[in-house]
Amino acid sequence: MARTEPGASDTKVSDAPKTSKASRTTKTSKDDLASLAGLEAGLDALETRTAERVSLGSVLLSKLVPPLVAVVLVITVWQLAAASDLKPDYVLPGPLDVWRSIQDMWLDGTLLGYIWTSVSRGALGFVVAVAIGTPLGLLVARVKVVRAAIGPILSGLQSLPSVAWVPAAIIWFGLTDATIYAVVLLGAVPSIANGLVAGVDQIPPLYLRAGRTIGATGINGIRHVLLPAALPGYLAGLKQGWAFSWRSLMAAELIASSPDLGTGLGQLMENFRTYSDMSGVLATIILILIVGIGIDLLFFSPLERRVLRSRGLLVRG
Amino acid sequence: MATALVKQPTTVDTQPYATRLDHVSKSFGRPGAQQLVLDDVSVEVAHGEFVTLLGASGCGKSTLLNLVAGLDLPSAGTIDVPGGRPALMFQEHALFPWLTAGKNIELALKMRGMPKAERRGEAERLLELVRLKGAYGKRVHELSGGMRQRVALARALAQDSQLLLMDEPFAALDAITRDVLHEELTRIWAETNVSVLFVTHNVREAVRLAERVVLMSSRPGRIAREWRIDIPQPRRIEDAAVADLSVEITEELRGEIRRHGQN
Numbered sequence: 001m002a003r004t005e006p007g008a009s010d011t012k013v014s015d016a017p018k019t020s021k022a023s024r025t026t027k028t029s030k031d032d033l034a035s036l037a038g039l040e041a042g043l044d045a046l047e048t049r050t051a052e053r054v055s056l057g058s059v060l061l062s063k064l065v066p067p068l069v070a071v072v073l074v075i076t077v078w079q080l081a082a083a084s085d086l087k088p089d090y091v092l093p094g095p096l097d098v099w100r101s102i103q104d105m106w107l108d109g110t111l112l113g114y115i116w117t118s119v120s121r122g123a124l125g126f127v128v129a130v131a132i133g134t135p136l137g138l139l140v141a142r143v144k145v146v147r148a149a150i151g152p153i154l155s156g157l158q159s160l161p162s163v164a165w166v167p168a169a170i171i172w173f174g175l176t177d178a179t180i181y182a183v184v185l186l187g188a189v190p191s192i193a194n195g196l197v198a199g200v201d202q203i204p205p206l207y208l209r210a211g212r213t214i215g216a217t218g219i220n221g222i223r224h225v226l227l228p229a230a231l232p233g234y235l236a237g238l239k240q241g242w243a244f245s246w247r248s249l250m251a252a253e254l255i256a257s258s259p260d261l262g263t264g265l266g267q268l269m270e271n272f273r274t275y276s277d278m279s280g281v282l283a284t285i286i287l288i289l290i291v292g293i294g295i296d297l298l299f300f301s302p303l304e305r306r307v308l309r310s311r312g313l314l315v316r317g
Numbered sequence: 318m319a320t321a322l323v324k325q326p327t328t329v330d331t332q333p334y335a336t337r338l339d340h341v342s343k344s345f346g347r348p349g350a351q352q353l354v355l356d357d358v359s360v361e362v363a364h365g366e367f368v369t370l371l372g373a374s375g376c377g378k379s380t381l382l383n384l385v386a387g388l389d390l391p392s393a394g395t396i397d398v399p400g401g402r403p404a405l406m407f408q409e410h411a412l413f414p415w416l417t418a419g420k421n422i423e424l425a426l427k428m429r430g431m432p433k434a435e436r437r438g439e440a441e442r443l444l445e446l447v448r449l450k451g452a453y454g455k456r457v458h459e460l461s462g463g464m465r466q467r468v469a470l471a472r473a474l475a476q477d478s479q480l481l482l483m484d485e486p487f488a489a490l491d492a493i494t495r496d497v498l499h500e501e502l503t504r505i506w507a508e509t510n511v512s513v514l515f516v517t518h519n520v521r522e523a524v525r526l527a528e529r530v531v532l533m534s535s536r537p538g539r540i541a542r543e544w545r546i547d548i549p550q551p552r553r554i555e556d557a558a559v560a561d562l563s564v565e566i567t568e569e570l571r572g573e574i575r576r577h578g579q580n
Contacts, residue, residue: 036501040463044464047463048459048461207411210407210411213405214425214475215402215429216428224428228413229415307415310415310456311456311457311458312456312457312459313414
């Protein structure tokens with residue numbers, strides 16, 4: 001067996017025989033192994049930090065109190081402005097008038113219906129947008145020709161206000177649900193796809209190399225390495241996609257309102273406007289805000305935090 | 318080895334080596350403006366052998382490992398790895414942060430085709446081999462640098478490859494941890510049947526670990542010289558025999574580097 005290359009003749013001679021499998025192990029004594037294990041355990045203990053747990057009370061205090069104070073402050077200023085009669089009540093109603101509008105809708109039993117109509121449209125539109133935006137983003141991220149062809153258009157579409165699609169959609173589909181969903185999709189798909197593209201672009205190349213070395217190639221590489229590695233960027237895209245869905249939906253509902261379509265929050269606001277009911281308009285704006293923020297807070301933010309924390313990407317403080 | 322190489326999948330037993338590079342050259346760049354990185358490199362790693370590749374910057378060590386790992390193709394020459402896809406360890410741990418330590422190992426087992434029912438037990442066994450028994454459920458960011466490299470070693474071993482390629486895997490660790498990992502690697506190499514091709518620019522590390530040290534010259538990378546190390550294991554990096562030979566090899570390495578300053 002040719003063990004050394006021709007021309008390389010330098011060898012260090014010692015009286016130990018050439019190490020073989022058998023002699024390798026016998027040379028390490030039990031004591032050496034035990035002391036090595038102890039040394040290693042010590043190093044591990046020294047270098048491992050235990051994460052301190054923050055109590056629920058202090059989390060609530062630091063996360064919940066500041067925004068509550070801010071909201072109370074805004075409402076106070078609003079109430080003062082309304083009470084000082086700067087403007088007549090039908091232009092600037094006070095917080096209590098607005099609260100009464102919401103209360104009336106609640107007592108009529110219509111409030112949840114309006115909200116549900118919009119939320120179900122937004123959710124369905126968002127789910128379809130995810131189903132289209134995800135493969136689209138993957139194609140743009142991984143196929144050079146596709147990226148060159150539609151990458152710039154996709155980013156450009158993000159800066160186009162989706163309300164601009166409403167007239168076109170009405171001409172195409174009339175005053176139907178199709179118009180509303182078309183506008184939602186045109187608003188949300190580009191941002192979801194772009195989020196995934198950004199997520200894939202930010203993957204450290206080392207992960208892809210490591211994946212290939214352990215044999216995760218092709219579909220396995222996408223499933224076990226590419227997609228999980230791109231997840232933080234993808235989630236940010238989903239979050240933005242939801243915001244775009246919701247915004248687009250409101251724009252579509254405001255303009256494309258017809259008795260044939262169920263009454264969502266956008267149509268509700270348009271109805272209040274025709275009756276010059278400013279309290280109702282403001283109440284609807286507040287409802288739209290609450291739903292938008294609520295879904296982000298209840299769904300997307302916890303998901304994003306969980307993913308980031310499990311990867312050690314969330315720095316506390 | 319006078320017989321001609323048969324270029325088809327060969328079983329481990331029919332070849333006396335874990336890998337063999339035959340007159341391998343590699344250039345990068347466009348035709349016309351090519352840069353030769355590896356020039357006519359021939360190396361062989363025997364079964365169960367521990368070889369370190371030693372060289373200064375620009376000697377193409379990492380390029381060579383990529384070629385053996387199959388991540389890139391040589392411009393000329395042949396590379397034979399009879400045992401199939403080699404395992405590769407990087408300077409960075411390259412563990413996936415979305416998986417726990419145990420699941421990182423299990424992914425390698427899954428890619429190797431091991432049935433789901435056996436993976437958990439095998440992952441635990443490998444973690445025990447690198448002495449991280451309780452680390453199965455730990456996230457990567459919860460582990461220290463040395464622990465991460467040990468998990469990475471366990472993941473590489475999970476591929477059950479005949480050949481383990483290591484690309485300066487301990488270069489980013491502190492000296493104490495590196496010493497410990499040298500001992501661990503020597504122990505694991507002795508316990509398993511794996512052959513190791515270990516790339517480093519650290520002369521003492523090369524002498525501490527290897528049965529054979531191969532010195533490469535830089536730009537383009539060529540085999541300059543090699544030494545067989547017969548100092549019995551377990552060695553220490555501060556052993557006199559290790560130090561003496563390191564001085565000799567360092568002189569040679571410096572000579573190689575000096576040549577570049579003269580042109």
